[in-house]
Amino acid sequence: xxxxxxxxxxxxxxxxxxxxxxxxxxxxxxxxxxxxxxxxxxxxxxxxxxxxxxxxxxxxxxxxxxxxxxxxxxxxxxxxxxxxxxxxxxxxxxxxxxxxxxxxxxxxxxxxxxxxxxxxxxxxxxxxxxxxxxxxxxxxxxxxxxxxxxxxxxxxxxxxxxxxxxxxxxxxxxxxxxxxxxxxxxxxxxxxxxxxxxxxxxxxxxxxxxxxxxxxxxxxxxxxxxxxxxxxxxxxxxxxxxxxxxxxxxxxxxxxxxxxxxxxxxxxxxxxxxxxxxxxxxxxxxxxxxxxxxxxxxxxxxxxxxxxxxxxxxxxxxxxxxxxxxxxxxxxxxxxxxxxxxxxxxxxxxxxxxxxxxxxxxxxxxxxxxxxxxxxxxxxxxxxxxxxxxxxxxxxxxxxxxxxxxxxxxxxxxxxxxxxxxxxxxxxxxxxxxxxxxxxxxxxxxxxxxxxxxxxxxxxxxxxxxxxxxxxxxxxxxxxxxxxxxxxxxxxxxxxxxxxxxxxxxxxxxxxxxxxxxxxxxxxxxxxxxxxxxxxxxxxxxxxxxxxxxxxxxxxxxxxxxxxxxxxxxxxxxxxxxxxxxxxxxxxxxxxxxxxxxxxxxxxxxxxxxxxxxxxxxxxxxxxxxxxxxxxxxxxxxxxxxxxxxxxxxxxxxxxxxxxxxxxxxxxxxxxxxxxxxxxxxxxxxxxxxxxxxxxxxxxxxxxxxxxxxxxxxxxxxxxxxxxxxxxxxxxxxxxxxxxxxxxxxxxxxxxxxxxxxxxxxxxxxxxxxxxxxxxx
Numbered sequence: 001x002x003x004x005x006x007x008x009x010x011x012x013x014x015x016x017x018x019x020x021x022x023x024x025x026x027x028x029x030x031x032x033x034x035x036x037x038x039x040x041x042x043x044x045x046x047x048x049x050x051x052x053x054x055x056x057x058x059x060x061x062x063x064x065x066x067x068x069x070x071x072x073x074x075x076x077x078x079x080x081x082x083x084x085x086x087x088x089x090x091x092x093x094x095x096x097x098x099x100x101x102x103x104x105x106x107x108x109x110x111x112x113x114x115x116x117x118x119x120x121x122x123x124x125x126x127x128x129x130x131x132x133x134x135x136x137x138x139x140x141x142x143x144x145x146x147x148x149x150x151x152x153x154x155x156x157x158x159x160x161x162x163x164x165x166x167x168x169x170x171x172x173x174x175x176x177x178x179x180x181x182x183x184x185x186x187x188x189x190x191x192x193x194x195x196x197x198x199x200x201x202x203x204x205x206x207x208x209x210x211x212x213x214x215x216x217x218x219x220x221x222x223x224x225x226x227x228x229x230x231x232x233x234x235x236x237x238x239x240x241x242x243x244x245x246x247x248x249x250x251x252x253x254x255x256x257x258x259x260x261x262x263x264x265x266x267x268x269x270x271x272x273x274x275x276x277x278x279x280x281x282x283x284x285x286x287x288x289x290x291x292x293x294x295x296x297x298x299x300x301x302x303x304x305x306x307x308x309x310x311x312x313x314x315x316x317x318x319x320x321x322x323x324x325x326x327x328x329x330x331x332x333x334x335x336x337x338x339x340x341x342x343x344x345x346x347x348x349x350x351x352x353x354x355x356x357x358x359x360x361x362x363x364x365x366x367x368x369x370x371x372x373x374x375x376x377x378x379x380x381x382x383x384x385x386x387x388x389x390x391x392x393x394x395x396x397x398x399x400x401x402x403x404x405x406x407x408x409x410x411x412x413x414x415x416x417x418x419x420x421x422x423x424x425x426x427x428x429x430x431x432x433x434x435x436x437x438x439x440x441x442x443x444x445x446x447x448x449x450x451x452x453x454x455x456x457x458x459x460x461x462x463x464x465x466x467x468x469x470x471x472x473x474x475x476x477x478x479x480x481x482x483x484x485x486x487x488x489x490x491x492x493x494x495x496x497x498x499x500x501x502x503x504x505x506x507x508x509x510x511x512x513x514x515x516x517x518x519x520x521x522x523x524x525x526x527x528x529x530x531x532x533x534x535x536x537x538x539x540x541x542x543x544x545x546x547x548x549x550x551x552x553x554x555x556x557x558x559x560x561x562x563x564x565x566x567x568x569x570x571x572x573x574x575x576x577x578x579x580x581x582x583x584x585x586x587x588x589x590x591x592x593x594x595x596x597x598x599x600x601x602x603x604x605x606x607x608x609x610x611x612x613x614x615x616x617x618x619x620x621x622x623x624x625x626x627x628x629x630x631x632x633x634x635x636x637x638x639x640x641x642x643x644x645x646x647x648x649x650x651x652x653x654x655x656x657x658x659x660x661x662x663x664x665x666x667x668x669x670x671x672x673x674x675x676x677x678x679x680x681x682x683x684x685x686x687x688x689x690x691x692x693x694x695x696x697x698x699x700x701x702x703x704x705x706x707x708x709x710x711x712x713x714x715x716x717x718x719x720x721x722x723x724x725x726x727x728x729x730x731x732x733x734x735x736x737x738x739x740x741x742x743x744x745x746x747x748x749x750x751x752x753x754x755x756x757x758x759x760x761x762x763x764x765x766x767x768x769x770x771x772x773x774x775x776x777x
Contacts, residue, residue: 042126045144049125052148053118058552064560065110067600071160073113074607077101082605085235086741088633089616092197095231096163099195120165124148127172132472136479142540143472149543151271152464154550158278158557167193167200168461174204178211179415183220187760194228201229202452203461206426211418227756230749238741247441252620252627253455254433259289263434267427269296270464273457280549292546299470306473423466426459478536561595566722570662571608573719573727579659580611580736586643588618594724604664635738649712650730657736661713661728
């Protein structure tokens, strides 16, 4: 019979029949042991991530809400048009706000926030640990710790970009799914990034596209990215006022130096964010920065050496061990590789299986098939030995075995080189605003969509994953010592037993060869001879030791607070008599006294029901200049000259359909604009910050001269008056003149995305982490 020796009665493979050398029931116990071991490793990685989250958040886990820059959560949120991006601003918060609102109907909103922040650390640690090709727990945990605790995570957390970090946390799952070409697993892995919105999807999309291009299979990954982006993509396309493209944002959001190594060196060390105030306390000192540089360089070298070794060794070992191979990709170019003669493979103990009937399928002298040309292989759908491993990888082909060992060799080669390429591309994009800002400004002028590249530092995320995996392999080498070349195996399982000989060369020998081949893929030995477990433990703890400023809420910068009672009264008034609300002072960010003076994006649009109009133009101080971005909301853009004029507002607001005016900083002093804020006490300055005092910073306080004075609202009724918020009602306000964006396209987009996610859940969620041994990426 094709694909096996005559008279074989072992278990059937669903595609090609029995595997040579199989005997029924032989591997049930080892398989159960392997699954239990995988679950234990996953649980330990999750516990490590949870511990890191508790250590990092600290006071942020107290009752109340953490409000920091873009991180805005409010009590009892409700679904409205703002939630789905159907009002004036770009839908940056879609669909994250909708998911938070849905979860807040099941649990208090502050608990939802804390659960999401902790989940970021847990998912990051678990997913990165699963990507390390080693069964040593210290190696996996080292990768998880580096990925969950590094300058990128610290600076983005302080910037309040939890949605971006949610997609970042699941990036290792995305890499593995893209390398395997599994559409269902890819959609499921993209769910956290899809929740995060356009920034998270942009980073994940970069990795998916690069890895898929290396596999020469781009159609289905592109379709998956498109479908998972529909909730925010459709509202963006429905904007009547178009997408603003302000070239000033290139200078405002370019990467900056937060270490002694300049902007490029800071990006290489996973830092370099545009906002100096989000640098963790103590980060950037010469000693710790130099030590962290050594860690990063070591991880990158180990990663590069592992990738170079992957193209030669693994499959040859598997072939000699008698692994059954089959073609994964069918059709034109679907054969795994070109083979001139299969005799050498047969002599090596390989049983090659035939997926379909072909012209040369007769079994003579122990040979199942002989293939002399690629055309014959394609026509007969014959799975053959890979003669050139690099060629198979370049063709996007894959090789599978029932034991999954050889599959890991090809799939892992796809993701390791693809991820490395994505890291290089991401680093180049991150440096673009600092090195060649004119190029980026020109690109934005050609197409506003390139504005997503302005905050380029977020594209360092793939590099962080490369560093994490390299660190895990380095720790594995430290634990292993010189010359072992294999991963740990259980002596009680068939994998750990000596290879069988005689009439059963296939199953046990194949598994052993596949495992040793997978290890050879990362063949890297430490020059010290015997293993050094103490150094491995030091590598495990190095990220936390070199970045202590992230601990305990970044030195107290992340702290839970409660919203004032004045805000709750204003919400009740607006809910009882709905109407459009204008928020003053006319600035995007606030520094509330009740929030400890920490800057935060104005929460009133999420806190108050109905249409809330704010100035969404971010103002950034850099180099002694005051850079103000373009206003996105069309109604805010129309009101901007009126509010800045200093003229009375009541009549004009009445005619434009504004019923309420909320002033959420009533005690702010009247003062002119200050182009630069004073230096943040915890931000680097002096010799460790080449930028010196000219750093990117948001202004210290909202512009109190733009609409705060009560005499600009003659005839308005004060309905809420308190130290933290004043609410005016304008009598006789006209109906809102705003043209409502149609809702049905957004509903269809959500329906399609939700349906595809349900389709992907036919694949068990546990498969993202359960199959995380060195045999599979």
